[in-house]
Amino acid sequence: MTLTIAIDGPAAAGKGTLSRRIADTYGFLHLDTGLTYRATAKALLDAGLPLDDEAVAEKMARQVDLGGLDRSVLAQHHIGEAASRIAVMPSVRRALVEAQRAFSLREPGTVLDGRDIGTVVCPQAPVKLYVTASPEVRARRRYDEILANGATADFDAIFEDVKKRDERDMGRADSPLKPAADAHLLDTSEMSIEAAFQAAKSIIDAVL
Ligand code: C5P
Helix, strand or coil, rough: EEEEEEEECCCCCCHHHHHHHHHHHHHEEEEHHHHHHHHHHHHHCCCCCCCCCHHHHHHHCCCCCCHCCHHHHHHHHHHHHHHHHHHCCCHHHHHHHHHHHHHHHHCCEEHHHHHHCCHHHHCCCCCEEEECHHHHHHHHHHHHHHHHHCCCCCCHHHHHHHHHHHHHHHHHHCCCCCCCCCEEEECCCCCCCCHHHHHHHHHHHHHC
16 A cells, blocks of 8 residues: 655644655655645636636646646745735635545655645555644745855745744634644754654554
């Protein structure tokens, strides 16, 4: 049977880095499900279509090609904003969750990261991690990352943005962000990437 590892958590908690490292270590396929919401949002923006028409957004969601997702063209802030707006629409979620579930069954094993993997997309996953960190720490990491890339940033604006994104992701009616009852909580506020990876690895090795 295919082993699926479900990784959830708020924006900028370090899920992406952790997920890629886990996938590399175990030779599993990795899907960053945030990119499916971002790709849907970008397709709407590029076509000049409204973000508040659920039927149109669902049609775009059904056309997303999981093989063609590239964070470098989907990372922009306005795309993340638009993604979190269309992510509240139940029919958009249904369309993307279907594709994500099909992906989760691929051999030899898969790592999916997002907001609702352990609760909705793959509730049967034998390993569920909920990766979090305080809003301040997450905003600081995002800020440092932008500066490291040679750009400028306003810490307070990023901090407000992290809190706003949390509110939208945790407060929505359909599939709100929350840990599955059987998820292992990993608070990375005071942990290095390496320590978070080692903690995740011991949890996974206990199940494999
Ligand atoms: O993780 P990322 O910032 O790329 O996700 C963009 C947005 O997509 C999130 O703010 C969230 O609203 C939505 N999302 C979701 N469910 C997922 C992954 C992402 O609702 N499984």
